[in-house]
Amino acid sequence: MALKKTTEPQRIADQEKRHETRDYDGLVKELTAESINERRWAARDLAAYPQAVPVLLQALRDEQELVVQKAMLDALEAIGGEPVVTGLIPLLRSEQAALRNGVIEALASMPEAVALHIIELLNDQDSDVRIFAIDILQLLAHPDTPKWLLSVLKDETHINVVAAAVDRLAEVGTPEMVEEILSLKQRFPDEPYLHFAVDTAVQRIRGD
């Protein structure tokens, strides 16, 4: 017994023994297989098929296993584009925190397609969805991010949503936004936490 050079460095695991052919139709069928591994691998391989977006989205809605959900999200992220974004947005309302977080990360990786939906998300009826939109903005590489965050300060009434926006502006805000940020102290006079967040953001933005 000792170090042993493998004659078989790359292995195909037992679970790889194929129950379906690994063409598009076979992979779609495996998305509903009983085995978690088969479903996960089917999702991973479907990343190579842009036409798989609707079936991946449907499967993601039905899937309960986190490891499979992650593979589906990765496949959708790899395909990308407007249909993926439109299909993922409703999942921000999912009861599963891990799935919501995965959706936020996936959406943030598609800045151009997400940009078309940010205003509607920031005006959603559900304050949680509005906060998730701000979470997306924290990760989003899009030049309009500061402008969108500022719009939250002007229109938003929910303290948690406003506080989230102020927190993000501490990173991306610009000096001309300082007045607007400071005005929150008047709008929310009895919220010391927000006052602290405002002071921090202003200090960061001014570069004091």
Next chain:
Amino acid sequence: MNHAAANAVGNKSEITDSEFVRFRDFFYRKTGIRFDDNKRYFVDKRLLDRMEKTNHESFRSYFTELRFQASGEELQQLINAMTVNETYFFREEYQLECMVESVLDEIVRLKGKNKTIRIWSIPSSTGEEPYSIALYLLEKWPMIDEVDVEIISSDIDTKVLERCRQGIYNERSVHNLPKDLLNRYFKPTSGGKFYQINQDLRESIDFTKVNLADPVQTRPYRDFDLIFCRNLLIYFDDASRRQAADVFFDALNPGGYIFLGHSESMSRISSLYKVRKFPKAISYQKPFV
């Protein structure tokens, strides 16, 4: 008092305390690397250097590009500048100690002594890491006489793979090796300026080319009990990092482990793994179910 760094590139600009904090928080969120105040000079110098190279006269305008550039190219440049890209034998040795003192014993208990343990070291770079793993197994793991271990080491770069196979290193690469190991496993070459690792060790590791971003290439890498992927993910963007975490997840056996670099955290990349704290190091484990 406002701490403004001396501008190393010609007094065009300086980084204020507040700008430093703003940058530090952003960089930590993106990379997991946190700079304390005592690293201020190091950080400012590199920031100012990148500002000059990208023609930004103020931190504000540079930071805007850094934060909102869709390609992430400048962030990548800055990460390169802020990180030390070097490799040598027994680097981050506490993880090797953790391997032989905790992780491998647990794997043997799980698999039994008659099953081969498979270790994947990626990226191989020029071979210091996979050979360090091999040396540690031979020298510090008593069960190596009872258990078979396969080490596979991969890299995207075929030139470094060739250097791995040659196994020739300069003095800087071997500076951390105890003298007796150097004498026993290496042979001086080129008038004593270089050292070549012995043939048995060179032949004990399988070096393979793989691109982590290519699902076809990574697909056959399975059944590993332990993966070392140190100081690589830091250079990936968020999406690629998640993709790599998924590749490793599928490459590991249930209950298998992965070691990342000291500044990297799987918890920040993927929720699929369980954090395991051992006396010498933290590792990430693929759950059994």
